[in-house]
Amino acid sequence: QVQLVESGGGVVQPGGSLRLSCAASQFTFSSYSMHWVRQAPGKGLEWVALIRSDGTNQHYADTVKGRFTISRDNSKNTLYVQMNSLRAEDTAVYYCAKDLFPSGSGLGSWGQGTLVTVSS
Amino acid sequence: QSVLTQPPSVSAAPGQKVTISCSGSSSNIGNNDVSWYQQLPGTAPKLLIYENNKRPSGIPDRFSGSKSGTSATLGITGLQTGDEADYYCATWDSSLSVGVFGGGSKLTVL
Numbered sequence: 001q002v003q004l005v006e007s008g009g010g011v012v013q014p015g016g017s018l019r020l021s022c023a024a025s026q027f028t029f030s031s032y033s034m035h036w037v038r039q040a041p042g043k044g045l046e047w048v049a050l051i052r053s054d055g056t057n058q059h060y061a062d063t064v065k066g067r068f069t070i071s072r073d074n075s076k077n078t079l080y081v082q083m084n085s086l087r088a089e090d091t092a093v094y095y096c097a098k099d100l101f102p103s104g105s106g107l108g109s110w111g112q113g114t115l116v117t118v119s120s
Numbered sequence: 121q122s123v124l125t126q127p128p129s130v131s132a133a134p135g136q137k138v139t140i141s142c143s144g145s146s147s148n149i150g151n152n153d154v155s156w157y158q159q160l161p162g163t164a165p166k167l168l169i170y171e172n173n174k175r176p177s178g179i180p181d182r183f184s185g186s187k188s189g190t191s192a193t194l195g196i197t198g199l200q201t202g203d204e205a206d207y208y209c210a211t212w213d214s215s216l217s218v219g220v221f222g223g224g225s226k227l228t229v230l
Contacts, residue, residue, distance in 0.1 A: 044122070044223050046221065062216075095164055100170055100176065105169035110164040112164055
């Protein structure tokens with residue numbers, strides 16, 4: 001049973017920074033692309049970022065480009081997102097998600113999410 | 121404003137069928153596979169359909185997907201009250217090099 005457990009959420013002031021982690025288990029982490037997806041309170045899903053299996057290729061939504069950095073440590077089976085220059089509109093539940101197959105094909109497994117609140 | 125367009129809400133009676141549309145463009149749906157997700161209240165999303173029309177193991181065949189051109193459709197037959205949820209389509213946008221979700225459709229089983 002694939003497990004994805006996010007941590008690191010909390011309350012941060014505008015302009016501040018936060019690093020989220022996603023601990024993965026029960027699958028070969030180094031073989032899969034990983035994503036961050038967020039959901040603002042009462043709103044829909046928003047794709048945030050993607051990192052390929054070997055960490056060499058990353059993509060970002062325009063709303064976070066230049067402020068967020070996705071990374072991974074395959075030796076620790078952990079996905080990260082470093083979030084800088086946080087804004088009120090970054091307030092959301094952040095989910096990590098894994099591709100269904102090593103070749104892609106949709107987000108087959110999701111974590112339970114961690115809440116980030118940007119507020120003074 | 122989402123890149124992919126879904127109806128905000130759909131409804132049907134128990135036992136009936138409902139379809140949810142997802143409209144995009146040639147840079148996203150037109151050239152990439154579509155996946156569909158179900159999000160029950162207070163829970164994380166769950167993959168329902170991948171590669172336009174395939175179901176992951178454990179997803180009942182009441183759920184189906186199709187794609188034509190720059191649009192995709194999720195179908196749900198034999199509606200149950202437990203199907204009340206938000207449903208999202210998603211794909212990759214090759215021009216923007218980003219993942220994209222639809223705005224979501226709230227299903228009410230009357």
